[in-house]
Amino acid sequence: MPRVTPPDVDRAAAARAAVAARRARAAVKQSVAARERRALDVAESAWAGEPTAPEATLRVRELLMSIPSLGPTRADRVMALLGIAGSKRVGGLGVRQRTKLRDYLLGREGRGQLPTSRLVVLAGPTAVGKGTVSRYIREHYPNVLLSISATTRPPRAGEVDGEHYYFVSDAEFDDMIARGEFLEWATVHNAWRYGTPRPPIDAALADGRSVLLEIDLQGARAVRGAMPEALLVFLLPPSWEELVRRLVGRGTESPEEQARRLETAKVELRAQDEFDVKIVNREVGQAAAEVVELLAVP
Ligand SMILES: Nc1nc2c(ncn2[C@@H]2O[C@H](COP(=O)(O)OP(=O)(O)O)[C@@H](O)[C@H]2O)c(=O)[nH]1
Ligand SMILES: Nc1ncnc2c1ncn2[C@@H]1O[C@H](COP(=O)(O)OP(=O)(O)O)[C@@H](O)[C@H]1O
Incomplete structure (x- = not known):
């Protein structure tokens, strides 16, 4: 067995995390209504699990953009409204930001693709x-x-x-x-x-x-x-x-x-x-x- 040096361990872990993150992203790509709920589920499991879990390493921006009616511009605007910096990962959010994001996602639930204003x-x-x-x-x-x-x-x-x-x-x-x-x-x-x-x-x-x-x-x-x-x-x-x-x-x-x-x-x-x-x-x-x-x- 070749010795696995720490950088390899890091790389292997990073590769696994990337695959898992891709799966998490793929998982949120389902039906419109399911995607709304899924975004909230992903966030909740990120906060319930390990900080290195794929859901936790997903960026908030990506999570928001998995919701059908949120393109990049809107996702950025929502993040600005919630006071969340562009680079933040779901697992890296503080308590107040988690509450805000949860409330926002809960508010969207069941609304499908329809925005409330135009x-x-x-x-x-x-x-x-x-x-x-x-x-x-x-x-x-x-x-x-x-x-x-x-x-x-x-x-x-x-x-x-x-x-x-x-x-x-x-x-x-x-x-x-x-x-x-x-x-x-x-x-x-x-x-x-x-x-x-x-x-x-x-x-x-x-x-x-x-x-x-x-x-x-x-x-x-x-x-x-x-x-x-x-x-x-x-x-x-x-x-x-x-x-x-x-x-x-x-x-x-x-x-x-x-x-x-x-x-x-x-x-x-x-x-x-x-x-x-x-x-x-x-x-x-x-x-x-x-x-x-x-x-x-x-
Ligand atoms: N790009 C842009 N055009 C504007 C804005 N406000 C008014 N306009 C346009 O400016 C033009 C001139 O408007 P106005 O000074 O009221 O004179 P009007 O042409 O006699 O109605 C109109 O075509 C308006 O549509 C604005 O905020 N941005
Ligand atoms: N539906 C309409 N029928 C007849 N005249 C109209 C109508 N809508 C606007 N006008 C007249 O057309 C002219 C140009 O309208 P205006 O509102 O100043 O245009 P814009 O803001 O597009 O430059 C005005 O004299 C206005 O009274």
């Missing part, structure tokens, strides 16, 4: 009626949480700071970027900067409340990158002629600016297939109702 992004070409539809929602559905963007654009008559937008200076906007406060931000129509503050959105979603964002196309794409679970909605005009009528009828842009925006609108309309849902804005109340329906999680 982030819905409303975008669409210029003058399709995004602002009108979201204003209608603000007025008729007070329970809907509409994200309030920060902008460097000066307020128009009747616009209220903290209600329609947070009107900030260029320097304040720069500070918000530097502090990482935006979920996304963009310069819109080559003019002003607009950004979506992230903390209120995280708080609402963690609280089980859905949130609606009305932002431009670049913003929608950025949100999809940052939060792949967001539902992207594209608002369409009934026809191209009607879009032109709305832009001209609004009368807020010069003829040159209108022409430029219509060129942009053609490009924007080509992006509609990137979206999860399309809603035609024929009648404002109807379009608003369709958007609100999407915010309700079944």
Whole structure:
């Protein structure tokens, strides 16, 4: 028998642990409902057994990602909410973190793949009626949480700071970027900067409340990158002629600016297939109702 040196022992143990961890991971890959329960079982057996047991060496992030509706982004967010560092292993959690993780997993049990809240992004070409539809929602559905963007654009008559937008200076906007406060931000129509503050959105979603964002196309794409679970909605005009009528009828842009925006609108309309849902804005109340329906999680 060759002498087994300590490093070999370590390596053999590590290999066994890796196989066992793979099995533990494979075990949690079962049916949707079973996986929810399984994640909790794995955690409980990790805490009941040896610290070197495969369940205990599984990373919390992997455990969370074994749950069907939790992708990497969500798993990271859940960990941030629970105050658990990214590299933590299930067996290495302290008592308070174990309680938090247990409560979180217990809360999910039986819920299957369904999240309790949703982030819905409303975008669409210029003058399709995004602002009108979201204003209608603000007025008729007070329970809907509409994200309030920060902008460097000066307020128009009747616009209220903290209600329609947070009107900030260029320097304040720069500070918000530097502090990482935006979920996304963009310069819109080559003019002003607009950004979506992230903390209120995280708080609402963690609280089980859905949130609606009305932002431009670049913003929608950025949100999809940052939060792949967001539902992207594209608002369409009934026809191209009607879009032109709305832009001209609004009368807020010069003829040159209108022409430029219509060129942009053609490009924007080509992006509609990137979206999860399309809603035609024929009648404002109807379009608003369709958007609100999407915010309700079944
Ligand atoms: N990316 C991004 N776009 C935004 C945000 N807030 C508003 N917008 C977009 O900015 C554009 C200009 O909005 P606004 O200043 O209200 O002027 P409007 O075009 O006359 O309605 C619209 O297309 C909005 O969808 C935001 O936080 N992020
Ligand atoms: N469903 C609709 N039917 C008719 N006109 C509409 C409708 N929705 C919006 N409008 C009008 O179209 C114009 C552009 O709407 P607006 O909300 O400013 O567009 P966006 O925010 O997408 O740029 C406004 O004059 C608005 O009153």
